[in-house]
Amino acid sequence: MREYLERPGFIAEVIRTDRRKTADIRVEDGAVLIVIPISLPIERVDSLLKTKRTWIKEKIALHREAQPASEKQFVSGEAFSYLGRNYRLKVEEGAFQPVRLLKGRLVVTVPKGKDQPHMIRNALIRWYKRQAEQKLCEKVERYAPIVGVEPADVRIKTFKSRWGSCTAKGILEFNWRIMMAPNRCVDYVVVHELCHLKRHDHSAEFWKEVGKVMTDYERLRTYLKHSEYGVW
Structure with missing residues (x-):
């Protein structure tokens, strides 16, 4: 079960599982992931993210600095390969929605702002991982x-x-x-x-x-x- 929480500068992916008794916050490939017990209230998750906000931002910044220069701008019209075939990216602005493959396009909805390219990149990585x-x-x-x-x-x-x-x-x-x-x-x-x-x-x-x-x-x-x- 996956949920997404929008926070300034990042989107946190929340995964509920019956295999954990405590929350675990990670920053993987520059994306924020929090794995929690099924019954943990979302208010508690929000509190954890606030407590860890500085640490999360530092981890994201370190990841961005370590990335090689990319020709990708993560804007509508760019092509991304999936199983050898190129699909055009379609960026829509609004409340975050993960990447969907719709009618031959990779569609992602993200809030407007300076961090939008990073959010799109992370959303694409999450999609490829799934x-x-x-x-x-x-x-x-x-x-x-x-x-x-x-x-x-x-x-x-x-x-x-x-x-x-x-x-x-x-x-x-x-x-x-x-x-x-x-x-x-x-x-x-x-x-x-x-x-x-x-x-x-x-x-x-x-x-x-x-x-x-x-x-x-x-x-x-x-x-x-x-x-x-x-x-x-």
Whole structure:
């Protein structure tokens, strides 16, 4: 269950879960996230955000300073790739609404102000992460029996220079930015990490396992190696 709270300079995404007894405030990729128990009153959430406002603003500022220069201005008409296809951004002004894919456009509603580009960027990242959570889990479920493995868990992460990883505990971690690549490339990354559950190296035996499932893996691997998805 997700809710959104508009506050000066940022939008806080509120997630209610029965797996927490206390509130947890995070700033991930410059976006504010607060995970709370299901029964916690929204007034209490507002109080927590006020208490942590200075810390939140500092975290957001540090994230912005660390970001490389981007050609994106996050305005209507800009193109953003999803599964290899470009979709035009449509920005509407008003009370915040998360990104929706409507009639071939990525539509987002944000309040007017100097922080609007940052809010749009964060809203887009949140949308890509939600798509990654759904699509990558579906693909893992599809390919795991074919590879002949069973991962311990699937998690969505932010990596600077890799598309995914397989931990020693059998947890598959995927970079949300892979959702910008063509669908076949996403399949390859999933198969690649699943095969690491058999071989934790990049030996000839490992690539043989990948090739059993995807005969065109070399082409896909080369394509991703030279791609620049998600530089914004």
